[in-house]
Amino acid sequence: MSVVTLKIDDIECTGKVGQTILEVAKENNVQIPVLCDLKGLTPVAACRLCLVEVEGLPKLVPACATKIQEGMVVKTNTEKLKNYKRMIVELLFSEGNHICASCVVNGHCELQDLGYMVGMDHVRFDYLWQSFKIDSSHPKFVMDQSKCVKCTRCIRVCDEVEGAHVWDLRGRGINVRVSTGFDEPWGQNKDCTQCGKCVQVCPVGALFDKNATSSEMIKDRSFLQRILEGREAKIWVR
């Protein structure tokens, strides 16, 4: 059977086999916050903002990476989930140095939007105020580690779409950083094709155009959609 029926927040939904809870929820206008997920890239369930409760399962599951199943009963907005999500966003803010006022994506930032969405009126955790580096060695782009939320979108888009695999993660725990191979300055990386895809998919102000000043950077992800459509229409298959 190719059609699956399930319940999301008391709404009777149907979806196709292989779809994720997140996709079906979206089709039914149920809003689930996401950060690492981006249509066109393989889900990695890194941020945990899309966690949902599924009846009968002992743990919370990420909606972006969990396939729908017949008869599933999903809750996306319980008190417990709301509390967790706000906490996740607060932790993200306390871990980086997110100074919205002077940030290049102020007003067009997915983390900022999430803050509003989960009702974060203040951060209950102490800020870590870690010292981060800015890498502006690239001729066109800048990488500001202090804003990175480790969603890995840049890594995936570079690997899966551009095929260059410039970026990856290094370090552990709180010291995880997105880095180029051998952690050389971005400008010296021979694999980078200067396509800027990583910059456009980055949800925050961690990757941006070199000349951008505060609030000036608006990301354009329409290229991903074009690539997806092209793939589906097999325009690159000889």
Add this chain to the structure above:
Amino acid sequence: MAQKRIVLDPVTRIEGHAKISIYLDENGNVEEAQFHVTEVRGFEKFCEGRLYTEMPGITQRICGICPVSHLLASARAGDDIMGITIPEAARLLRYMMNSAQIVQSHALSFFHLSSPDFLLGFDSDPAKRNIFGVIEKFPDLARRGIRLRKFGQEVIEMLGGRKIHPAWAVPGGVREPLSEDKKQIILDWIPEVKETTKMGIEFFKSYIDKNKDVVENFGNFPSYFLGLVNEDGSYNHHDGFIRVIDSNGNIVLDKVDPRKYYEYIGESTSDHSYLKFPYLKSFGYPGGMYRVGPLARLNIAKSMGTPLADKELKEFKSFSPNGVVLSSFMYHYARLIEILHCIEKIEEIVQNPIIYKGKYRVYGGVNKEMGVGVSEAPRGTLFHHYWVDENGILTKVNLIIATGQNNLGMNKTVDQIAKAYIKNGDIKEGMLNRIEAGIRCYDPCLSCSTHAIGQMPIKVEIIDKSGNIVKTIVRD
């Protein structure tokens, strides 16, 4: 074990009090008075490691009243690092925004903060000595003053998209030109704001006619004056050259590229204040103290470059036999004349087609390891000095703000007022009000960042010869 006492004074953040220490001699007369700025803000330090392109956005947050000044100085420092000359349209647009900024800030200073002192009297009921008291007694003037400020704010918004903290000037020019539909709105507003400024000027002149003693006692002392002027010596509040004159009107420095300021200006620190004390290197410290801001800018300028302001400048200069006005009280008059110039300039610039059609932004990379940006903020010349590595990451930042440069002037003013009001240990009534008004002449950021309405919170300590505090007067 011997006791050790550690005294932390001044305490940081003083809850918004201006702290003043007055030292008395054996006979209870004032030996010295000091005005302390006890706020320390770490901007210079925490900007290190950031990108120079971010600086306009970051440094404009230093102030909520004059963010535009930091924005423009910072963008200019960026231009310098890129080693470029911005397009003419961008230059005019920046001049226009700085003009609007001066209008709004000066209108706030004169009509909202200072006019209650003149209109209602220094010793009038403090509960009424504020803009509301003025509205009650002089409704027309008060309303006009508020609208004058609004004019400046709205022009800033039309250019930058918002009234406060517009991130509009960028290294290389500006982000957006003025949209043409704004032209008529601005032009229609001009006659009213000109009229308001003229009313303010008339009013101020009649006040000083009747109150010569105030002019005499309010920071009336010789000093050097520093500011920007065009190459021909005419007034320019944004992209001129540094000129310095002495109190006799002799030009001691001229046509100095502001980007070379550090060859002429040194900075000294003092134990009693967190502000740095800039001074002219060739005259040493403290002999080379200078004043900046409206009074200085008018003293150094040969002409204003616009007709109405030019007429007024002549009268202003006639207040002193050698054309150099020394009384800090005349800062107020100077402010009004600057407003006039700025309105006339805005009128001129909006009619220049180039600002709607011309190229307004250029791009470039890091071409120099150091950049300086200078602009005249409402309160005085503002210097942003950045050092960067080859990728544009800041390695060092130095900011010289107007209030810092007037610090010595404010000290002298307080000193002079204290001497006039304290005799043989006897403190005359009204001293606090005079000190407050004396400080307000300089319109230091403090006066607005604390309480715009009502009185300035002040703490005065009177200290005798042996170092004991004999009296503390606190007004919250």
